[in-house]
Amino acid sequence: MEELAQLLIEQGISISSVESFTVGGFANMIGSISGISAVYRGSLVSYQTCIKRDVLKIDEKIIDQFGVVSNEVAGFMAIQGQKMFASDLCISFTGNAGPSAMEGKPVGLIYIAIAYAQKIHTFCFELSGSREEIKKQAILLGIEKILNILKKNEE
Numbered sequence: 001m002e003e004l005a006q007l008l009i010e011q012g013i014s015i016s017s018v019e020s021f022t023v024g025g026f027a028n029m030i031g032s033i034s035g036i037s038a039v040y041r042g043s044l045v046s047y048q049t050c051i052k053r054d055v056l057k058i059d060e061k062i063i064d065q066f067g068v069v070s071n072e073v074a075g076f077m078a079i080q081g082q083k084m085f086a087s088d089l090c091i092s093f094t095g096n097a098g099p100s101a102m103e104g105k106p107v108g109l110i111y112i113a114i115a116y117a118q119k120i121h122t123f124c125f126e127l128s129g130s131r132e133e134i135k136k137q138a139i140l141l142g143i144e145k146i147l148n149i150l151k152k153n154e155e
Contacts (some may be wrong), residue, residue, distance in 0.1 A: 004143050005033040007150055008040075011121075016041040016085035018056065018077040020068065020094040021110065022135050023047060026142060041085040046077065056080040065141075067103040069096050074111035075120045082115040089116040091108050097134040108134055112142045116149055 008015055017026045027043035030036055044055065049068050052058045058076045066072040077092035096102045100134025108127040113120060123145055127134045 001029050001033060001143055004147055004150075005030060005036050007147065008041060009035055010040050011150070012039065013089055014039045014041050014085075014087040015079050015149070016087040016090045018081035018084075018090060018092040019043060020044050020047055020052075020077070020092075022093040022138055025135050026091065026093065026139050029139060041087045044081060044084065052077065056084070065084060067105065068092055069103055069105045069109060071111055071112065071113075071122045074113035075115075075122050078113035078115035078120060086105045089114065089146065091146060093138055095134075095138065097131040099131070110134065110138050112138065112145060114139040114142075114146055114149060116146075117153060121145065121149055 017091060019026055024043060024045045030040055046052045046056055050070060053060055053063060056077060057080060062072055068142060074092050074094045077094060078090045082090035092113045096105055096107055098107035110125050110127060113122045125141060127137045
C-alpha cells in the first residue's frame, strides 16, 4: 500500500473505494498511510444489496440479471463511487467470502473493478481460504491492479 500511496500522492491522483465483502478493509489500509489525505476522498461500504441499489443507484434489473457478485455490478460500483466521491480513480470490491455459496456462486469468487481515465477495468478471481484470508487477498490484488494501471499510464 505504501508504494500505491506514494504514486497517488506524487501524481496527484485522487482515489476512493466502494467495498462490499471487504467491509472497508481497503479504506482502513489506505487511510493509515501518512499524507494520504492529499488524495484519498473516502469510501462507501455497500455491504447489503439495498445500498448498492438505493445509494449507488445500480439498476435493480442489472442486480437481478447478474447478481451482486458479478463483473457488471463491480463495474457499476466503481463508476458510481467515482462520481459520488468526485475522484480520479475508484476501486470496488464485490464477492463471496463465505461461509456458503451466495446467488449460486462459490465461496471465494470475487470481482474487483477500477474506474480510471474514462475506462473501467474489471477482474475476476477465485480465491481460497478463510473469510479473512479471502478479504486480505482481494485487497492486495486490488492494490496490485491499481499499480499496474497507473504504471501503464505513465509510459
